[in-house]
Amino acid sequence: MTRLIYDGSFEGLLTAIFQVYEERLQDVAIIPVSSLQPDFFSEDLRVYTDANKADRVWQGLKPFSLLRQMIYKAYLREAAGAEKSILEAVRYVLKTKNEKDYGHPAILQLANWTKEVGREKHRTEAFVRFKRAKDDTYIAVIEPDFNVLPLIAKHFKNRYADQVFVIYDLKRDYGIFYDLHKTEFISLDAARLSNLNTIIHEEERGYDAMWQDYFKSTGIKSRVNKKLHLRHVPKRYWKYLNEKNPD
Template sequence: MNNTNITNKTIYLCDDTIEGIFTAIYKAWDNNPKTTDVRIRSSSSSLSFFESYVETDTDYELALKVHNTIIRKLSWDIYFYIYRTALSYEEERASYIYSFLKKAFKTGPAIINMLHDDDVLKIFNIDKQVGRESHSFLEFVRFEELANSVLVSRIEPKSNIIPLISEHFADRLHCENWIILDTGRNFAAIHEASKPVFFSYLTESELANFSVLSDTEKGFQNLWKTFFDTIAIKERCNPKLQQSNMPLRYRKYMKAENNPGHV
């Protein structure tokens, strides 16, 4: 059997950030778009005898070049499709973005209307998925007041939506010190009163500081639970309707909704 026609694909492994993905795309493209692919570095990734792997450190200058090229040659709209795809939980999102860009730079801005193309449709559907989840969390985020007067909200989204929702709360809670924490990623949006939001991964010791609630917060939580139980009508309990209005996965950090079974 002649194996001389088998192409050994080179996979560029990158950090799970938009800058990491763009760095890998730059280097993969510079090598050869036809024989390269991009993949987020993960311990769960399977290896293949027909692939070679290149570890790629994030280079912000190279990432900026890809960022600027997308906006200049394609559009801001297409950039945001790609950005939201990079924030998704899809395991192959880096590869999807690379495949999309290889076609997009040949086709131009009109690529966004080519939903009959599988690579375009994947990006379009992932973008919608991330958009729906971020919109839902605008409604379901709940803050608690800590002993140091900082407001903290814990969420556990599927996608990394914190960069998408933070400006909404920065606008509405402009004069407050607050943190929105993605507990699955230990990634947080941090807002100091009257200052811009910044993002950071938090250590376990930093997370431990979120456990001490203010006395005022404890009082309000107890008051709300008492009210919630008092007005509940057992005969009108409708778990299916409750779950339809508020899916279970949103309730983990919503205190009153953790109190079982009343609508």
């Protein structure tokens, strides 16, 4: 068994796949360095991320747009051992030219992960709540189950094109920043962002109170369906929703 150890980035993963084909490796595993465990029966090879090699793999998969989408979302799913399913799917599709064979275990697994990431993307887009900071930047913090931040950037850039904003993923300690022209990935003080009360504009508290009053006044207690509500608005999102976090 040969283990290809990569840095955990998407380009690093594609570079590892390139190396599999370049060196014609058969019994091989691709492992992110963060998940590396000692194995005395394997030969470990370090993968050095190469943008050109990664691009060659990505361009080589261009005829299979569905597979490319599934590979990227499977990577963002952050599932343990996802690299194994991704490599198996790539090998199978390149051999058979069939990217929709859901009878193949790896293809089916990638399709299921794609659906899960898609659901999390839509939920995150629905439950992001911005607060205006003292410098007039609008800030939202999130902690999604999966790494969906790269998938939601375009949505918010289009929807809030006239305001400077930051959406920060506390779980993964990085965010996106939009400056009215472009979006870029940034790293900030996550500890400070976890308590927005220290940096939000004074007027924001009044807006919070108004929204909470509106939410209470429009609710009809006799028609509340808690099970349905929890299915559509899981509790893990509540602490960042104005209407659910009056304090």
